[in-house]
Amino acid sequence: MGSALLTAGVPLFLILMGVAWGLPTITPKIESGTEANSTIETTAPPGGSEVESQCHSAWQKFLTDFDVHYESESEAEKRRNIFCENWRKIQNHNLLYESGVESFKKGINQFSDLTFEEWKQKQRPRLKVETTTEASKDEINKTKCQAAWEKFLTDFGVKYKDHAETEKRHSIFCDNWRKIQDHNLQYESGVESFKKGINQFSDLTFEEWKEKQRPIVASEFSKLENTTKDDPDTVKCQAAWNKFLIDFEAKYKDQAETEKRRKIFCDNWQKIQKHNLQYESGIESFQMGINQFSDLNFEEWKIKQRPSINPELTKDKMQTNQRI
Template sequence: MGSARILDGVPLLLYFVGVVLGVPVSTSSPATQKISPEIGVTTGKSLADSSTPTIESTSGLSEFEDECQFAWQRFLVDFDVHYDHDSERQKRRDIFCANWQKIRDHNLKFDLGVVSFKKGINKWSDLTFEEWKEKQTPKVMPEIASESSKEQQDKVNCQAAWEKFLIDFGAMYKNANETEKRRNVFCANWRAIVEHNVQYEKWAEPFKKDINQWTDHTNEERTSPAPEIPKEETTTSKIDNDDNICQAAWEKFLIDFKPTYQDDTETEKRQNIFCENFKSIHKHNIQYDLGNISFKKGINQWSDLTVEEWKNKQRPALNPEFSKIETTTKISVVKKDDNTCQAAWKKFLIDFGAKYQDETETEKRRTIFCDNWKAIQEHNVQFELGVESFKKGINQWSDLTVEEWKTKQRPNLAPEFSKEETTTKISKEKKYKKNVF
């Protein structure tokens, strides 16, 4: 009995010792402590301060940290990311976790059908949005500080570009003075091109410029009309009177394309036509050399034909038309020829491996097939007559009606969620996140 009283007094003794030492002692049992699901804190009260909650780490927060840590480790491995020191590594991890959380929230909306695309981790996921934008800005080469060195470098670069221009376009000039003049014009144009392209790199211009065959010309020289060449000095006038040149071109044409003609009269006729075409081509190419037109012409296998003859060669040869009676007879024969349709039906079954549920369905499909087959035959007769521009043929859909075929072409759309169902899912997900995080 005495020992029982002593044991009963132990808690009281411990209580007074705690009060003397200033240790807060909770008078509630562990069973009476409650945890708020929304804020994740212990609401059990102590004798020292009944209004002060004791904060504890929730299982939801630790789960988030674990998942983020796993994603972070995978990010480091996947993109081979390294940092100089621990503080930078921790900073990048915090940014990564913030981005990762946004990605999770976004993809949750995608799963609910609220947004149309998913997001994922990439090599920029440890950057803030501002840092990412800065990474996307193109870097322009730093300018040369010294004016003298800049001018010297400019001369070297221009000379290299000039030498490349001479090689690429085979430019040749009358004398040294003309060459120097053209080089100076070229360098002025080259500098303008370089400055323009710097602006392009800064996104201030929408396109790049480049060197071409006119870069040794001023704008005025490029835009001014071509000078007229006196008739007595033109190459064209010489060609008109120079049968020897045309004869040489004709002989080369005969070797290159090996045309054959019926007799000497036809050969003479073709040679005359060829020479006229040859002179016309030469006149055209002079205008090209003067910059008045943008393309050159040359000899080809049609150079011994007039324009009208060439046009006739390009027209497709049509089969002679059937007479009206003959056409009607052919169509009527096709319509009545069930044996031919039966053969086509058997070939269709073999070619496309078509199978049906029962004989009724098979007969139905055969009837539809024969109707389609006859329509195809009638269409192709019109094609042979030149009335239609294309032929038709049997394919895997030939046992379907037009309406059935259209139905087959429609895409199968996923069923939409009802508005109430989607709203319910979103609200549940928000509530879950609120409880966990």
């Protein structure tokens, strides 16, 4: 009677409970040691843990989504183990993303069954393809940079003394343009937090640009320097003011207006210097500089940003208000 409740040494109630709970079915064995039904496959992954179960589901989806096939069972098992290792790393990364530590999210792709070394190897294109691709890429970049260069010359009205200087500036510009493209690719992928663009300094090397940021103290201000030794900022601001007048061809109706604008300019200049010190220390994320509005106070600058209203429209509006 006791032997009737056992099937090849396995209690019958355990088998029935396993079926009822949806657990992996334990295949009973015949006394000879061979499996009673060798064609039945387990529906749950090895280990039976929740993580393994989730990874098994992800693995099955990966095989379907990317139509993946392997030449042998051993290769398939090797790839499944690599996949699950990568999958666990992705889950850990995405938890950091959700908590704000990481700035981007990861996901499964066609390379998820490869080790890092294998993935790196996949990124190396074959020699012939690489040569063709790089040549094509260089040609495309040359065309794009040329268009950007011509726009730069037009937008900023840039002219050079001779052909040699033009070629030199063109080469520097294209170097800067490529760096900007690389930076903006990182911005689009979430690595960088801001985007770069072409400006009036894009034909300068970094050293030349730094030199441009240092105002030149003209010799005619040497007396002023001697009388203001305790206030070197006054000398620097005067030099910046002199440069501003030349760069933007600023002219005023009389001496009183000129002096008023100079004082406003120096106030703005000092604010710019303080801001840029914070930029250099990493507190601010961008740098400020002198422009055509640097002799205006904030209220005057705001007025400048408002589009001018057509006088005729203003007159019509006034007449309409009078009728009402």
